Amino acid sequence: MSRASDRAYAAIRNMILSGELPPGVQLGEEALAEKCGVSRTPVRDALRRLENEMLVARTDTQRSFVAEWSxxxxxxxxxxxxxxxxxxxxxxxxxxxxxxxxxxxxxxxxxxxxxxxxxxxxxxxxxxxxxxxxxxxxxxxxxxxxxxxxxxxxxxxxxxxxxxxxxxxxxxxxxxxxxxxxxxxxxxxxxxxxxxxxxxxxxxxxxxxxxxxxxxxxxxxxxxxxxxxxxxxxx
Amino acid sequence: MSRASDRAYAAIRNMILSGELPPGVQLGEEALAEKCGVSRTPVRDALRRLENEMLVARTDTQRSFVAEWSxxxxxxxxxxxxxxxxxxxxxxxxxxxxxxxxxxxxxxxxxxxxxxxxxxxxxxxxxxxxxxxxxxxxxxxxxxxxxxxxxxxxxxxxxxxxxxxxxxxxxxxxxxxxxxxxxxxxxxxxxxxxxxxxxxxxxxxxxxxxxxxxxxxxxxxxxxxxxxxxxxxxx
DNA sequence: CCTGACGCAATTGTATACAATAATCTCTCA
DNA sequence: TGAGAGATTATTGTATACAATTGCGTCAGG
Missing domain, CATH: 1.20.120.530 (GntR ligand-binding domain-like)
Structure with a gap:
């Protein structure tokens, strides 16, 4: 959990689960990187993980959003x-x-x-x-x-x-x-x-x-x- | 499919499926990058995808290997x-x-x-x-x-x-x-x-x-x- | 007023250098 | 000879710069 990508993962996940990042909101890598205090590289890693867990969705043009659950x-x-x-x-x-x-x-x-x-x-x-x-x-x-x-x-x-x-x-x-x-x-x-x-x-x-x-x-x-x-x- | 990470993904996947990379073999990022003609960044991306498909397994210390299927x-x-x-x-x-x-x-x-x-x-x-x-x-x-x-x-x-x-x-x-x-x-x-x-x-x-x-x-x-x-x- | 093309801004993709970590080797001492 | 500590090498993680792509606003023409 000490790796930057793990911290980014946990932080973003928390923001989604807590509702701080509501469904539909776009997740820009740079903005998240700043929020988490790491560079874009580990943020990208974290986003991929969250995408697999379906907490994050991506458009056909690779932009990430907080997944919406009907x-x-x-x-x-x-x-x-x-x-x-x-x-x-x-x-x-x-x-x-x-x-x-x-x-x-x-x-x-x-x-x-x-x-x-x-x-x-x-x-x-x-x-x-x-x-x-x-x-x-x-x-x-x-x-x-x-x-x-x-x-x-x-x-x-x-x-x-x-x-x-x-x-x-x-x-x-x-x-x-x-x-x-x-x-x-x-x-x-x-x-x-x-x-x-x-x-x-x-x-x-x-x-x-x-x-x-x-x-x-x-x-x-x-x-x-x-x-x-x-x-x-x-x- | 024109992105480098997609090419790396397809190339590595083929090498595994064809048996060129047999089960148990270690997958070094640098070696794969050279083989695919891209840098390590897209290779890392590809490895994560393959890991999710369970074609690639990782040790607790983040080293990647071709998955072995009993x-x-x-x-x-x-x-x-x-x-x-x-x-x-x-x-x-x-x-x-x-x-x-x-x-x-x-x-x-x-x-x-x-x-x-x-x-x-x-x-x-x-x-x-x-x-x-x-x-x-x-x-x-x-x-x-x-x-x-x-x-x-x-x-x-x-x-x-x-x-x-x-x-x-x-x-x-x-x-x-x-x-x-x-x-x-x-x-x-x-x-x-x-x-x-x-x-x-x-x-x-x-x-x-x-x-x-x-x-x-x-x-x-x-x-x-x-x-x-x-x-x-x-x- | 609508439409579409153009250009600028925002965002993601890639390469590279460097830092951190794990694996391996070697040498010493028991 | 075997085990362990330390150094060395290999491998992965991170930051950053730049390239490529996408989105969006604007403006001209109809």
Missing amino acids: LDDVRDAFDLRAMLEGYAARLAAGRMTADSLAQLRSANAQIAQAIARQQPDVGAFLEGNRLFHAAILEVAGSRRLVAQLAALVEQPVVWRTAHHYGPAALHRSWSEHEELIAAFARRDGAWAEAIMSSHIMRAYHAYADAHRALSAGPGAANDAADAAIAVEAAE | LDDVRDAFDLRAMLEGYAARLAAGRMTADSLAQLRSANAQIAQAIARQQPDVGAFLEGNRLFHAAILEVAGSRRLVAQLAALVEQPVVWRTAHHYGPAALHRSWSEHEELIAAFARRDGAWAEAIMSSHIMRAYHAYADAHRALSAGPGAANDAADAAIAVEAAE
């Missing part, structure tokens, strides 16, 4: 993700070890702890969630699957709203993880796949509902919508 | 591809238009023509095959799916052996395409998905059989193995 795009990404993570769960069920199962239990225990208090610790929740899903991917043992999913999990529209939260929804996510653990313990690939797919698709619909609620009225960000968005971020 | 890796890639292309076929079935259907028929007609003669035109076959699958992807209408599949279709081990051929196997591939067209004409997504998945998985097993035959004895490249490899390349 609701259809989000749907598309979730559909793919539901399929790929479902597949990962199926693979993992057939290769699950006692150690990995313990890791999963530990990650979900961390989640339980994060949501137990009155004011849930969303950061800890997301971290536990990340660990949980990463552990499954690792057991699945497909390098390609990891690479392909990496491009799908980073959704600006998600992260920008990820710090809202709703206790009930977070608890449901924990509970689905518990069910996944049960499926893994029984090495039931079909079951694990079904749970995982539905886990992801439910998240999509929670997002879509929140999106509708939010776009209906500008100030209509009520509790229900916030909760839904939180579920989304939490998978 | 049989397990190939299996992994085919499994994913069977799933993703099957999904694409399902989507496409629900959105198929008369125009696109005509395109598919035309592409498969080109394939029929390529394999009709005594000495099949493998180049024309592969091109028709590419058109066929690309048309399906286009109808499926998922940008992400296109991007993800792109990383899976280029397999060095496949292309290096793609110029072997076996008439019977090529004809079977054509025939499966015809069946896909029938499924699309009836807008039967489940059918189309099943055919496509089996289409890809059969290709994998043809490849695996050929691989075993070839590694059993160095000079054991008999007709059956050649035919199998050809099917593989043809999806």
Whole structure:
């Protein structure tokens, strides 16, 4: 992370995810270079990486812009993700070890702890969630699957709203993880796949509902919508 | 394609696919730059692209090598591809238009023509095959799916052996395409998905059989193995 | 008022020099 | 002889200058 191109990557990515650089804005290499305190060379590097993650789009004439995500795009990404993570769960069920199962239990225990208090610790929740899903991917043992999913999990529209939260929804996510653990313990690939797919698709619909609620009225960000968005971020 | 980085990309890619740069060989930027007649800058660009396509792998210290594909890796890639292309076929079935259907028929007609003669035109076959699958992807209408599949279709081990051929196997591939067209004409997504998945998985097993035959004895490249490899390349 | 061509400004592409880092070699000492 | 420290070489990372391309505004002609 000490290389200039890594710093540029992290900085630009943050600016996009935080909304400082909203969708559609042009990303000039020189301007970014100045902002990041490096030269254009590492910025170009960073832009290529972000382009592969689809956070940045390029025109046919090589100009870069912050990618715009339509609701259809989000749907598309979730559909793919539901399929790929479902597949990962199926693979993992057939290769699950006692150690990995313990890791999963530990990650979900961390989640339980994060949501137990009155004011849930969303950061800890997301971290536990990340660990949980990463552990499954690792057991699945497909390098390609990891690479392909990496491009799908980073959704600006998600992260920008990820710090809202709703206790009930977070608890449901924990509970689905518990069910996944049960499926893994029984090495039931079909079951694990079904749970995982539905886990992801439910998240999509929670997002879509929140999106509708939010776009209906500008100030209509009520509790229900916030909760839904939180579920989304939490998978 | 006139930009230097594009020329470098094409040149390096060719050297890998043709076997001139065998798996495991280190790819020094300077050496490649000289070989391609450009400076290191566009070579770096090209290497990043090839890395994303998994034709090139990098160590933790940023040195590039031609990627090595184990049989397990190939299996992994085919499994994913069977799933993703099957999904694409399902989507496409629900959105198929008369125009696109005509395109598919035309592409498969080109394939029929390529394999009709005594000495099949493998180049024309592969091109028709590419058109066929690309048309399906286009109808499926998922940008992400296109991007993800792109990383899976280029397999060095496949292309290096793609110029072997076996008439019977090529004809079977054509025939499966015809069946896909029938499924699309009836807008039967489940059918189309099943055919496509089996289409890809059969290709994998043809490849695996050929691989075993070839590694059993160095000079054991008999007709059956050649035919199998050809099917593989043809999806 | 519209259209298109022209030229200037902005942006990206490439080459090159130099800095930083990793790999390799060698020599010494145990 | 083997291991490790240090020097040497090879390789990659970064900055900068310049070339090529694209975008955009302006102005002339209809």
